[in-house]
Amino acid sequence: MPRYFSERGNSHIEVIEKIHKKYGDRAKIQIQRTVPATGIMGLFGKVQYEYRGYLRTGEETREIQKSKDNEARAAILAVTGKDSIRSDEFVSKNKETTSLEDEKIGEVLQELKHLKDCLMLSASTPPPQTFPILSELSDILDKNDFEEDYISKLLESIKNTCNIADLDNRGYIHQLTASYIAKNVHFFRNDVDVKPRVVALVGPTGVGKTTTIAKLAAVHGLGDGSDVRIITVDNFRIGARAQIETYGKIMGIPVQIVDNSDELRKQIVLASDSNLILIDTIGKNPRDKEKFREMRKLLSVCGENTEIHLVLSATTKASDLRIIMEQFRLFNYWSIIITKLDETNHIGNILCALISTTVPISYLTDGQNVPVDIAIASPIRLLSKLKGLEFDKTVFAEQHPAPDLTAIWR
Ligand SMILES: Nc1nc2c(ncn2[C@@H]2O[C@H](COP(=O)(O)OP(=O)(O)OP(=O)(O)O)[C@@H](O)[C@H]2O)c(=O)[nH]1
Ligand SMILES: [Mg+2]
Secondary structure, three states: OOEEEEEEEOOHHHHHHHHHHHHHHHEEEEEEEEEOOOOHHHOOOOOEEEEEEEEOOHHHHHHHHHHHHHHHHHHHHHHHOOOOOOHHHHOOOOOOOOHHHHHHHHHHHHHHHHHHHHHHHHHHOOOOOOOHHHHHHHHHHHHOOOOHHHHHHHHHHHHHHOOHHHHOOHHHHHHHHHHHHHHOOOEOOOOOOOOOEEEEEEOOOOOOHHHHHHHHHHHHHOOOOOOEEEEEOOOOOHHHHHHHHHHHHHHOOOEEEOOOHHHHHHHHHHOOOOOEEEEEOOOOOOOOHHHHHHHHHHHHOOOOOOEEEEEEEOOOOHHHHHHHHHHHHHHOOOEEEEEOHHHOOOOHHHHHHHHOOOOOEEEEEOOOOOOOOEEEOOHHHHHOOOOOOOOOHHHHHHHOOOOOHHHHOO
């Protein structure tokens, strides 16, 4: 005498799951019907789904399992094209095959089907046309130390925007690549016209802040009679004080040393009739949060129009540059100065870091000589440092002009 069952639920899935959970493979569904909504006169009630059936005997269930196994075997043979799998190897020795094994077979089948699809796809799709220029570009960018992610993004974009004729035109692709990189970097323009212009440099230790201050002082203060002052908050290291005072003496530019907010405020007031006040700060280890905040507080007395430039060395890895840029965000820096470009042949790292920010670059330095080794950052100056990229510099400079020089170099 078979055992019968009847289950209800709010959806077909719900009832079927219920049945499967309770009776497993033994359940044989015979009738399915919709039960009208209950509630007040059939309103506000939910329709229910009812399934009825009986439970198979053990023998019946085993038969079904066996035929499922045979189906699975046939499917595997069809996918692999082999007929060497013997049915007795494949069919579980354990006659009481559980639904867990059933699931596993299902998973294996899925994987095999996927594999088959992939094989068929690769057999039917002709190999993508390979353009020598793309591997050449990838190589050039890699040698310049661009990050892998950026290289693939750039190549993808070139593939998507260029037709076959373009991809056969080496000069065009080199030019396009230079433009693509330049477009992603921002260049500083200072539209704030204040007197005195107050410029403060912050950054990690030893990146060249003091040397850059001396270069900026010389460029602005020598020759045209512009009135420049240097204030340094680096009063703690004997060598540092001597370094900036020596520069000041050679250039005839007054240097003031301060170590607290009051003194800094006083010196700024005293220099208020000058054109440019350059503030040199101590190199900071960003992990020293306390000192970091102190320096921020100190600089806040210079006023909100103070241009804060973060100084970064071109010899630093892209990942480290990003960390430093993030750590110094506290200073709300307006721009980035890249130093020591002469010490590296690979600027992909610095470009990748600059591409990931909207903060513009203002100056580039490429040597220890004061004042000659400094220039306003411009697309052509930066991109010219890339090795192996052959683009027409005149065309490029026209397409990517330097920022208005008078704004920051006056
Ligand atoms: N090659 C090269 N060396 C540079 C450049 N700029 C600065 N330097 C050198 O880097 C070293 C450190 O320069 P500083 O100007 O003292 O660096 P700083 O950031 O003021 O250092 P701290 O005050 O200690 O944080 C010096 O030997 C500089 O001559 C550059 O553009 N190229
Ligand atoms: Mg210094």
